[in-house]
Amino acid sequence: MSLSDAIPALLVLADGTAYRGWSFGATGTTIGEVVFNTGMTGYQEVLTDPSYCGQIVIFTYPELGNTGVNPEDEESLRPQARGAIARNICHKPSNWRSAQSLPEYLKQHQVPGIYGIDTRALTRKIRMFGAMNGGISTEILDEAELLEQVQGFPNMAGLNLVKEVSTPQVYEWSEPTIPDWEFNQENVTNGGETFTVVAIDFGVKRNILRRLASYGCRVIVVPVNTPAEEILSYNPDGIFLSNGPGDPAAVTEGIATVKTLLESQKPMFGICMGHQILGHALGAETFKLKFGHRGLNQPAGLQRRIEITSQNHSFAINPDTLPQAVVEISHLNLNDRTVAGVRHKSLPIFSVQYHPEASPGPHDADYLFEQFVQAMRSLSTVTNAEVK
Numbered sequence: 306m307s308l309s310d311a312i313p314a315l316l317v318l319a320d321g322t323a324y325r326g327w328s329f330g331a332t333g334t335t336i337g338e339v340v341f342n343t344g345m346t347g348y349q350e351v352l353t354d355p356s357y358c359g360q361i362v363i364f365t366y367p368e369l370g371n372t373g374v375n376p377e378d379e380e381s382l383r384p385q386a387r388g389a390i391a392r393n394i395c396h397k398p399s400n401w402r403s404a405q406s407l408p409e410y411l412k413q414h415q416v417p418g419i420y421g422i423d424t425r426a427l428t429r430k431i432r433m434f435g436a437m438n439g440g441i442s443t444e445i446l447d448e449a450e451l452l453e454q455v456q457g458f459p460n461m462a463g464l465n466l467v468k469e470v471s472t473p474q475v476y477e478w479s480e481p482t483i484p485d486w487e488f489n490q491e492n493v494t495n496g497g498e499t500f501t502v503v504a505i506d507f508g509v510k511r512n513i514l515r516r517l518a519s520y521g522c523r524v525i526v527v528p529v530n531t532p533a534e535e536i537l538s539y540n541p542d543g544i545f546l547s548n549g550p551g552d553p554a555a556v557t558e559g560i561a562t563v564k565t566l567l568e569s570q571k572p573m574f575g576i577c578m579g580h581q582i583l584g585h586a587l588g589a590e591t592f593k594l595k596f597g598h599r600g601l602n603q604p605a606g607l608q609r610r611i612e613i614t615s616q617n618h619s620f621a622i623n624p625d626t627l628p629q630a631v632v633e634i635s636h637l638n639l640n641d642r643t644v645a646g647v648r649h650k651s652l653p654i655f656s657v658q659y660h661p662e663a664s665p666g667p668h669d670a671d672y673l674f675e676q677f678v679q680a681m682r683s684l685s686t687v688t689n690a691e692v693k
């Protein structure tokens with residue numbers, strides 16, 4: 306593509322700052338919360354992660370699209386981010402798995418992007434002043450006009466976006482990580498046991514379902530508004546609470562369901578939104594971070610063990626509101642010491658603010674899936690012994 310074919314695009318932030326660049330992906334106008342991701346790989350997984358619904362992602366890695374996109378790396382049915390911001394774009398991908406270029410893919414799914422932006426300056430701005438709404442347009446090139454639209458857009462705090470991405474129907478997932486990519490061959494076969502897990506879908510990433518399946522789980526994925534009685538009617542060995550977009554405090558139906566499910570005392574594991582929902586169900590509160598954590602090298606841990614983790618979140622549990630008699634903090638984010646994991650003191654219930662399934666990201670935290678399975682195994686052994 307020559308520069309003379311490039312379509313001018315405008316990016317305006319809610320504080321009035323404007324950046325000019327060129328369009329990639331779809332043309333038109335898009336508005337959302339502008340956030341930055343510092344990962345050096347995984348743009349396709351990031352763009353298709355349902356937790357990015359409602360957000361425009363600045364990629365700090367300087368060139369996007371070199372390896373194209375392929376059907377296996379989709380984290381959901383389609384790109385979920387509202388837009389993408391890049392320093393530079395590769396129009397001719399080179400990779401044996403590539404099926405399509407990133408610009409073509411975003412165009413096909415009507416997601417606008419802008420490149421030619423000084424993403425370092427933009428990221429520093431968001432870091433200093435916090436995540437804010439912004440708009441990208443190829444049709445409104447007047448800064449004041451686009452700013453008016455951006456300023457009329459709702460803020461992320463208070464938004465329930467889960468309904469936009471949760472599955473409309475119940476489905477079963479049994480596909481594990483493919484053998485070529487399985488990095489934990491010894492543990493995942495799970496001795497042929499099968500555990501039934503009901504996953505509440507707040508906007509689940511496929512790699513979570515794959516990791517659960519690799520550890521021997523048959524996963525029944527249910528919509529966010531599924532009543533607790535229906536969830537328990539599947540007679541699950543464990544309950545999984547997924548990741549998802551928007552403000553956790555606004556997902557009141559999910560919080561109420563989890564509160565009821567806690568009474569069943571079944572093993573429960575939550576990731577990201579699932580962790581925040583569990584926090585609310587236990588009586589804690591969440592707050593919005595200034596610019597969130599999005600990247601592949603966020604350190605988490607407590608005392609001696611540190612995991613390098615994949616993260617993508619805006620909100621966090623307020624530690625002062627956690628019921629200390631019932632739960633303890635299991636992990637902190639070691640960059641800013643916000644809560645990164647909690648564990649119930651007497652029941653097999655735990656959750657993390659980060660993404661142990663990676664995709665993209667490191668595998669340090671994969672052991673958490675094993676812990677969940679271990680909790681279900683211990684319980685089923687106790688129950689079988691009682692029956693005998």
Ligand SMILES: NC(=O)CC[C@H](N)C(=O)O
Binds near residue numbers: 547553576617620
């Ligand atoms: N990845 C997630 O589940 C994100 C959770 C929540 N939407 C947040 O931004 O904090």
